[in-house]
Ligand SMILES: Nc1nc2c(ncn2[C@@H]2O[C@H](COP(=O)(O)OP(=O)(O)OP(=O)(O)O)[C@@H](O)[C@H]2O)c(=O)[nH]1
């Protein structure tokens with residue numbers, strides 16, 4: 001049975017408990033969520049618990065740590081996360097949707113073929129850095145490419161010092177190659193385009209045999225995806241949060257993540273004459289000077305601009321809809337108190 005440390009328990013979480021709480025309460029990690037039912041792993045085995053009404057179903061994610069009152073089997077509270085993976089929820093209102101909590105490493109999958117895309121990699125990297133999660137780029141299908149080296153080289157230009165590995169997701173060596181991120185106490189998640197080998201990798205890492213996209217392709221009615229997420233034990237003793245449907249995510253509120261991915265541009269910009277330089281036609285622009293000197297790839301600069309614009313637009317929509325939400329609340333309160341007043345005055 002995995003111990004608390006194997007489950008990923010650390011000083012970050014322990015420090016949120018009073019000595020009395022540490023003595024009396026049981027910490028547990030959320031392994032699965034089905035509406036208000038939680039499967040929780042504790043140091044003494046799995047438990048089935050019900051989410052208390054104070055905690056909304058959207059506020060808890062797979063990978064979360066919570067405190068349980070033993071005996072009563074009651075969830076007392078959620079602990080602050082170390083990292084949080086969120087995306088813009090689908091729908092009219094732009095709002096963040098929690099995907100997974102306390103992920104240490106994000107495996108970003110792409111392949112040694114036409115699926116390979118630097119803009120996509122850069123976007124996924126920005127997301128990981130923004131969330132405080134270590135990204136590792138996995139370039140699958142190396143067995144199908146004449147030479148995976150150019151893909152690997154290109155991936156390594158996506159962010160400074162980023163780890164990139166070319167591999168055959170179907171080969172048994174995968175477990176060994178990825179063991180440094182999948183050991184006891186560590187949690188990984190996978191993100192990548194459809195068909196880039198996420199299910200194949202998840203199966204390899206966990207020693208499972210669940211259906212992959214390749215199998216589902218035979219289904220005439222098309223793809224079946226489940227939306228439930230869960231925590232799986234890896235062969236190396238760690239955890240994988242499978243996130244079905246997590247193919248591509250837009251960026252929002254990811255300005256600092258983008259700055260990290262494009263660190264060389266961020267640094268150059270500090271030497272621009274104007275602090276708010278847009279690196280377009282301003283005099284004394286260090287970024288454009290670097291492009292002219294052949295030190296900065298103009299396409300990289302163009303991709304940075306595009307990602308920045310995407311982030312800015314999404315963040316604005318997000319804060320507008322938040323403001324709208326607040327206004328609505330105020331409006332409802334006014335209506336309520338007006339109707340209460342009306343009752344009193346009757
Ligand atoms: N030869 C080879 N085939 C691979 C490799 N990785 C994945 N495949 C195959 O590519 C197909 C798609 O792989 P999946 O693991 O289903 O891809 P996925 O990312 O989970 O796809 P979605 O579920 O659609 O998001 C399957 O037929 C796999 O067997 C690889 O490294 N080498």
Ligand SMILES: [Zn+2]
Pocket residue numbers: 269272273277278279280282284285286287288
């Ligand atoms: Zn500039």
